[in-house]
Amino acid sequence: xxxxxxxxxxxxxxxxxxxxxxxxxxxxxxxxxxxxxxxxxxxxxxxxxxxxxxxxxxxxxxxxxxxxxxxxxxxxxxxxxxxxxxxxxxxxxxxxxxxxxxxxxxxxxxxxxxxxxxxxxxxxxxxxxxxxxxxxxxxxxxxxxxxxxxxxxxxxxxxxxxxxxxxxxxxxxxxxxxxxxxxxxxxxxxxxxxxxxxxxxxxxxxxxxxxxxxxxxxxxxxxxxxxxxxxxxxxxxxxxxxxxxxxxxxxxxxxxxxxxxxxxxxxxxxxxxxxxxxxxxxxxxxxxxxxxxxxxxxxxxxxxxxxxxxxxx
Amino acid sequence: xxxxxxxxxxxxxxxxxxxxxxxxxxxxxxxxxxxxxxxxxxxxxxxxxxxxxxxxxxxxxxxxxxxxxxxxxxxxxxxxxxxxxxxxxxxxxxxxxxxxxxxxxxxxxxxxxxxxxxxxxxxxxxxxxxxxxxxxxxxxxxxxxxxxxxxxxxxxxxxxxxxxxxxxxxxxxxxxxxxxxxxxxxxxxxxxxxxxxxxxxxxxxxxxxxxxxxxxxxxxxxxxxxxxxxxxxxxxxxxxxxxxxxxxxx
Numbered sequence: 373x374x375x376x377x378x379x380x381x382x383x384x385x386x387x388x389x390x391x392x393x394x395x396x397x398x399x400x401x402x403x404x405x406x407x408x409x410x411x412x413x414x415x416x417x418x419x420x421x422x423x424x425x426x427x428x429x430x431x432x433x434x435x436x437x438x439x440x441x442x443x444x445x446x447x448x449x450x451x452x453x454x455x456x457x458x459x460x461x462x463x464x465x466x467x468x469x470x471x472x473x474x475x476x477x478x479x480x481x482x483x484x485x486x487x488x489x490x491x492x493x494x495x496x497x498x499x500x501x502x503x504x505x506x507x508x509x510x511x512x513x514x515x516x517x518x519x520x521x522x523x524x525x526x527x528x529x530x531x532x533x534x535x536x537x538x539x540x541x542x543x544x545x546x547x548x549x550x551x552x553x554x555x556x557x558x559x560x561x562x563x564x565x566x567x568x569x570x571x572x573x574x575x576x577x578x579x580x581x582x583x584x585x586x587x588x589x590x591x592x593x594x595x596x597x598x599x600x601x602x603x604x605x606x607x608x609x610x611x612x613x614x615x616x617x618x619x620x621x622x623x624x625x626x627x628x629x630x631x632x633x634x635x636x637x638x639x640x641x642x643x644x645x646x647x648x649x650x651x652x653x654x655x656x657x658x659x660x661x662x663x664x665x666x667x668x669x670x671x672x673x674x675x676x677x678x679x680x681x682x683x684x685x
Numbered sequence: 686x687x688x689x690x691x692x693x694x695x696x697x698x699x700x701x702x703x704x705x706x707x708x709x710x711x712x713x714x715x716x717x718x719x720x721x722x723x724x725x726x727x728x729x730x731x732x733x734x735x736x737x738x739x740x741x742x743x744x745x746x747x748x749x750x751x752x753x754x755x756x757x758x759x760x761x762x763x764x765x766x767x768x769x770x771x772x773x774x775x776x777x778x779x780x781x782x783x784x785x786x787x788x789x790x791x792x793x794x795x796x797x798x799x800x801x802x803x804x805x806x807x808x809x810x811x812x813x814x815x816x817x818x819x820x821x822x823x824x825x826x827x828x829x830x831x832x833x834x835x836x837x838x839x840x841x842x843x844x845x846x847x848x849x850x851x852x853x854x855x856x857x858x859x860x861x862x863x864x865x866x867x868x869x870x871x872x873x874x875x876x877x878x879x880x881x882x883x884x885x886x887x888x889x890x891x892x893x894x895x896x897x898x899x900x901x902x903x904x905x906x907x908x909x910x911x912x913x914x915x916x917x918x919x920x921x922x923x924x925x926x927x928x929x930x931x932x933x934x935x
Contacts, residue, residue, distance in 0.1 A: 571737070575796075
């Protein structure tokens with residue numbers, strides 16, 4: 373038996389390590405901060421599914437993150453939907469958006485793909501700015517956290533943390549499975565050599581579209597959970613810098629590594645949090661780190677580690 | 686009447702007024718090793734891309750096993766048993782040799798959209814993949830990442846991957862291009878073995894390989910068929926000699 377979830381040993385060990393950390397972490401780290409890291413880690417992992425394993429650089433993932441955040445916030449606050457339904461509504465929105473954007477963008481490659489996704493995301497940003505239900509500049513504030521299954525009070529930070537951690541782990545395992553499935557194998561073949569994959573009889577566009585929708589849906593999950601945790605959906609969530617954030621986390625952590633985006637998200641969010649007193653200088657520090665990463669650790673933190681250990685991580 | 690697996694009629698491809706392939710009518714006999722040769726710029730690769738549907742013809746029809754495939758998609762014809770190779774070696778560089786072949790074998794499952802299933806489902810194909818890898822002489826490289834192998838070995842891997850689909854018609858685009866002498870011999874021998882029981886159409890520059898392997902040759906020049914026949918006939922054709930050597934030698 374390959375241990376846990378069909379993982380090779382070192383993956384299983386790392387995953388168990390993460391699980392243990394998630395259990396003990398709230399005893400010494402502020403739970404809301406942990407939840408923020410988890411939301412963004414999920415965001416980056418889902419983004420990496422597309423960039424790292426299909427080779428598609430989307431510059432519009434904020435549209436799925438923010439779109440889902442708005443729908444979840446609106447359905448929880450205005451329609452009074454329970455926690456679970458509000459999250460599902462956000463994910464469904466992201467999936468539908470992903471399907472539409474995917475169909476439009478998937479036939480283009482490289483920079484053109486990035487530009488189309490960015491352009492569509494900017495259109496959505498404009499809609500979010502103008503539409504009534506999004507609250508414009510104010511966003512949707514004071515979103516009720518509600519109760520899980522109508523019983524567990526999510527206004528308690530620790531209860532909510534437990535729920536968010538479970539959602540994160542489940543989504544991470546799903547992404548792991550997608551990457552290590554027959555489907556994932558074809559995705560890798562397409563990333564490596566698309567004409568060859570086509571000549572073997574694979575309809576590359578169909579595979580890429582499914583991967584795109586899966587990525588969008590999981591990014592939507594991250595956005596939905598985020599809007600519940602912070603009780604806020606705002607323009608920041610749909611702004612293009614949010615898409616940039618995902619790119620940054622993925623590259624810092626390690627493109628195309630399964631654990632990299634988690635490390636990347638943890639590093640970037642911690643920096644934003646603990647360097648907050650620097651004010652606008654945070655972005656400068658971030659920029660410097662990004663440049664150092666691109667110049668010196670091109671494979672990212674986890675990518676370099678994997679190379680040292682001669683293992684895929 | 687001979688049995689033709691692939692026939693084209695009046696195949697023409699124009700690029701913005703430039704005619705790359707002009708009225709080519711090819712007939713590929715079932716079981717043959719058919720070579721498509723010609724000087725640089727003769728339209729061999731364009732012709733090849735038309736046959737494999739990577740380009741759409743401006744005019745003309747292509748029939749494969751009597752069926753019109755002029756409007757088919759590349760992935761569709763691959764499913765019908767018409768599989769191509771590429772001029773630059775077409776492997777999946779960061780997959781292992783075993784994975785390379787397995788991706789092709791995986792096609793037998795139909796579409797692999799099942800993202801929820803473990804990749805260990807694919808272990809069922811490992812034995813067949815090892816057999817094929819062994820057959821092309823790469824048994825020692827099963828777990829090597831494709832990118833780390835020398836060029837000649839990559840071409841062997843490519844052939845193993847193509848064979849995994851059990852194609853009826855294999856189209857090889859310059860199988861020995863850019864190879865050292867030793868590798869050329871190895872790949873030529875491999876093509877000969879592969880050709881048993883199937884049809885091969887190849888674009889090839891190396892005339893000694895062509896004379897050694899193929900039993901039918903079509904010479905293209907300026908997008909049109911210049912001569913057809915076996916090597917002895919074609920190599921004596923004054924027009925062919927002139928096309929290869931230039932005016933003044935004929």
